[in-house]
Amino acid sequence: MHVHVNAAASLDGKLSSRRREQVKISGDDDFDRVDEIRAAADAVAVGVGTVLADDPHLALDDPDLVAAREDRGDPPHPARVVADSRARTPTDARILDDAATAYVLVSEAAPDARREALESAGAELVVAGAERVSLPDAFDALESRGVERLMVEGGGELIFSLFEAGLVDELTLYVGSMVIGGRDAPTLADGEGFVADFPRLSLRGVERVDDGVLLTYDC
Amino acid sequence: MHVHVNAAASLDGKLSSRRREQVKISGDDDFDRVDEIRAAADAVAVGVGTVLADDPHLALDDPDLVAAREDRGDPPHPARVVADSRARTPTDARILDDAATAYVLVSEAAPDARREALESAGAELVVAGAERVSLPDAFDALESRGVERLMVEGGGELIFSLFEAGLVDELTLYVGSMVIGGRDAPTLADGEGFVADFPRLSLRGVERVDDGVLLTYDC
Ligand SMILES: NC(=O)c1ccc[n+]([C@@H]2O[C@H](COP(=O)([O-])OP(=O)(O)OC[C@H]3O[C@@H](n4cnc5c(N)ncnc54)[C@H](OP(=O)(O)O)[C@@H]3O)[C@@H](O)[C@H]2O)c1
Numbered sequence: 001m002h003v004h005v006n007a008a009a010s011l012d013g014k015l016s017s018r019r020r021e022q023v024k025i026s027g028d029d030d031f032d033r034v035d036e037i038r039a040a041a042d043a044v045a046v047g048v049g050t051v052l053a054d055d056p057h058l059a060l061d062d063p064d065l066v067a068a069r070e071d072r073g074d075p076p077h078p079a080r081v082v083a084d085s086r087a088r089t090p091t092d093a094r095i096l097d098d099a100a101t102a103y104v105l106v107s108e109a110a111p112d113a114r115r116e117a118l119e120s121a122g123a124e125l126v127v128a129g130a131e132r133v134s135l136p137d138a139f140d141a142l143e144s145r146g147v148e149r150l151m152v153e154g155g156g157e158l159i160f161s162l163f164e165a166g167l168v169d170e171l172t173l174y175v176g177s178m179v180i181g182g183r184d185a186p187t188l189a190d191g192e193g194f195v196a197d198f199p200r201l202s203l204r205g206v207e208r209v210d211d212g213v214l215l216t217y218d219c
Numbered sequence: 220m221h222v223h224v225n226a227a228a229s230l231d232g233k234l235s236s237r238r239r240e241q242v243k244i245s246g247d248d249d250f251d252r253v254d255e256i257r258a259a260a261d262a263v264a265v266g267v268g269t270v271l272a273d274d275p276h277l278a279l280d281d282p283d284l285v286a287a288r289e290d291r292g293d294p295p296h297p298a299r300v301v302a303d304s305r306a307r308t309p310t311d312a313r314i315l316d317d318a319a320t321a322y323v324l325v326s327e328a329a330p331d332a333r334r335e336a337l338e339s340a341g342a343e344l345v346v347a348g349a350e351r352v353s354l355p356d357a358f359d360a361l362e363s364r365g366v367e368r369l370m371v372e373g374g375g376e377l378i379f380s381l382f383e384a385g386l387v388d389e390l391t392l393y394v395g396s397m398v399i400g401g402r403d404a405p406t407l408a409d410g411e412g413f414v415a416d417f418p419r420l421s422l423r424g425v426e427r428v429d430d431g432v433l434l435t436y437d438c
Pocket residue numbers: 006007008009014015016017019020021022023025046047048049050051053054083084085086088132133134135153154155156157158159161186190
């Protein structure tokens with residue numbers, strides 16, 4: 001499976017403010033670019049932190065991109081994926097609507113009642129890992145369901161785990177020309193953090209987009 | 220006074236790992252560039268967090284840059300400045316050696332015994348602010364001592380306060396092609412963080428340096 005992480009951060013590496021409210025970091029050109037990456041993906045993933053903070057829809061905005069997918073025999077929108085060990089995704093989350101398949105990756109520790117609630121709300125559950133979602137196992141399960149190209153849109157906890165597991169193939173990072181600041185604000189890669197053997201990426205592209213810069217890395 | 224902030228961060232905005240140990244983020248070309256910015260400055264500032272973590276010397280490495288300063292009648296190295304409200308800088312800190320003037324910015328809350336210890340160790344004290352160093356006042360005092368061009372090398376607590384006080388004129392940020400990660404690792408701009416009215420900068424330059432990218436902003 002090809003895993004493409006895409007995110008927008010302030011120049012100090014923040015995905016949002018310490019209040020975890022969405023901040024407009026990029027502009028229209030970057031939104032269009034993100035929509036195109038989504039359109040090329042079989043599924044788009046986020047962590048449950050992002051679902052709880054932003055309630056994103058993760059569907060395509062541009063009707064032309066939807067039409068192009070349908071022309072090539074794909075579903076109109078990529079599937080949505082949430083990494084959610086304890087099945088905390090609210091049953092009225094926008095990613096569970098019927099615009100596209102919604103996979104919720106849960107661990108064995110997810111309470112039965114929550115699993116059933118999510119299934120009734122239309123989610124397809126993937127169980128992987130004892131306490132926390134095992135991303136390698138869950139991604140294998142997604143692959144066996146036909147997900148060959150996975151886009152990951154955040155947040156920083158999920159992205160760190162993906163780097164830790166060596167699962168990232170490609171990273172596109174929009175660096176907005178703004179400072180968010182805050183020692184408690186979410187960053188592009190949170191988690192425990194590395195203290196040695198830092199993953200080193202290869203900088204493929206550098207391009208000005210909107211009033212910031214788009215950095216493209218191969219991993 | 221012209222304030223130029225320079226730092227090297229990982230692509231996720233971290234200045235070092237959660238252990239606050241120095242991480243080699245950039246390479247030789249970037250080190251040379253930093254030395255040149257230092258050489259053009261009247262003084263180089265850090266927060267006491269950086270002194271305690273890294274014990275930097277903040278003097279010039281390149282003898283040609285030293286000679287050029289002496290040719291134009293400047294002291295061989297720029298002055299060193301520490302923002303250190305309670306005068307916690309160790310008396311054997313490298314920045315207090317006699318390579319150049321060392322200003323320690325303290326607040327009125329700094330204990331007398333610590334102030335005297337630092338003065339005996341060769342520091343020139345600047346008192347500004349009641350509990351915490353007032354950066355605008357301290358910078359005025361530095362300006363009256365002839366500091367027209369101040370370079371700031373970090374860390375993230377000091378840099379955030381400078382943005383908060385609107386004191387930054389220019390930012391050069393080397394973004395290394397590595398992930399450090401860690402929700403507790405220091406970032407380019409820590410502090411409380413902004414929740415609205417985020418400072419917006421103007422991206423002047425984008426240049427590949429070593430295996431990363433150098434971003435230059437005007438504020
Ligand atoms: N600027 C952008 O591009 C962008 C994009 C996305 C999000 N954001 C912002 O990011 C913030 C949310 O980020 P976040 O870091 O708090 O949350 P996140 O990464 O979206 O979700 C983290 C949660 O995912 C769950 N998870 C399940 N398995 C995991 C695993 N193996 N590794 C890591 N996490 C796993 C964990 O909860 P369980 O333990 O309960 O499973 C974890 O707390 C919001 O403020 C949002 O606005 C910004």
